[in-house]
Amino acid sequence: MSAERALLELRGIELSFGGVRALSSVDLTVREGDIHAIIGPNGAGKSSLLNVISGLYRPLAGTIAFAGKDYTHVPVSALAHLGIARTFQNLALFAGMSVRDNIVMGRAAFARSNFAENVLGLPRSRSDERESARRAEEIMDFLGLHAKGDRKVATLPYGLQKRVELGRALIAGPRLLLLDEPMAGMTAGEKLEMCRFIVEAKAEFHTTVVLIEHDIGVVMDLSDRVAVLDYGRKIADGPPDLIRADQKVIDAYIGVDHDERLVEAAV
């Protein structure tokens, strides 16, 4: 590895669903400060890998080292405290709540006041709330959501909802941000905007980013490193230029093997 230190290190991750292998001895090293993309054809195990990192799936084998500490499984409730925040492929927002409240909820795990202080409106609870409100304003400014603060999330277009989810992850001030297809279903213009937000978030909040994305053009421009998964195995990992030229990646992506198999199956 280079002089920069690893923030996240996966070693020998195995995962299966019933008899189906989802991940086979996957290693992944994410350096602090990088935007590290995970790409691969459908069903390659990208989301599974992200779910392992964020504790939603428990791997059969392997270890996860984050910021120098080893875990076999990170409980979801502890994730925020470790400094890991994530977004979901199909959005996991509070659709009936306002944009502002959604973003504030990103700090849910960080309150210092307890329930009783909260109900009675004691000072520590009020300072928690002020702090959350102030940060939410910052985040909304950053993401250009200010005018929409009081809108119900369900009434926003899809691209903006994705942005709200990014905001909710950012307000936690994560060291590691996991983005599951942050640009899926977006128009070209929205994708560009989202790219800009991700790059700026990295610069402004010193966040390391791991993201899954289908749009190869976007990935190559955005990422410092790219890991390629195919059938649950990592087949390549490195700077975008190397990945672009990698024959295994070209095969997996353009689908020489897969297509032949498809043709055989059809015949």
Added chain:
Amino acid sequence: MSFFVDVLVGGLLSGVMYSLVALGFVLIYKTSGVLNFAQGAMVLFAALTFVSLTEHKLPFAVSLLVTLAIMVALGWLIERFVLKPLVNQSSITLFMATLGLSYVIEGAAQLLWGTEVHGLDLGIPDTPMQFGSVAISEFDLVAALIAATMVAALTLFFRTTRTGLAFRAVADDQLAAIAVGLRLSHVWAIAWALAGVVALVAGLLWGARLGVQFSLSTVVLKALPVLVLGGFDSIAGAIVGGLLIGAIEKSAEVYIGPFVGGGTEGWIAYVVALGFLLVRPAGLFGQRELVRA
């Protein structure tokens, strides 16, 4: 005309009492999707505990505080030892668990406090007060005020506090709530404890009205049509539903009763609820489930 107003006001005031019971259901249903059939047993348990404490010569305020503590603890214990182990089970399983729970609570109440009927005097006279041409029982009025205060407090809690926000978040989307690091069991425990408090208030008011006896736990049956009308997951719905059911019951008794030989109060609420289910199954204020075709 003034007779009609009399009937209507009487109905609305008794409706407030229904709302109180329905409110306990809504708190739990909204946050965890559990229809808590044991709410009625909790109402009974609260009333019986309070009455027994006062009969043991404890002062009113002390009895109230002790019962409050017991109800909060009871709600918390139920969440911890009954619902938490059943997390991710189907809703019918959870419902059956609360059904079983209602018998356990009733049995426990019987073991602890005995089976005789207790009178409960809250010191509020049940005398009619004259407002213009309309006569209203003072007790009903105070009950309505207490219920209104409770609803206002809960609404304020949900709207303004961080815990209230967490409540709404959990009710809105559980996956998202987990993703931001909310501990669901924590929120559920608070919901159950709050339901315990609501049960206490309902228990005292209903107990003072009907006497503290085991049939008190059947007030849940009256809460069901209220919830069908208002929506199972809406506090506003519980209030409006309760008022509507109360008003319908009283007017039916007066205006339809004579033609069918009386006794409409026993069934009219259910008939209305049934009709409502056909037209608007989510209730007036309930979240309508959007299903992709």
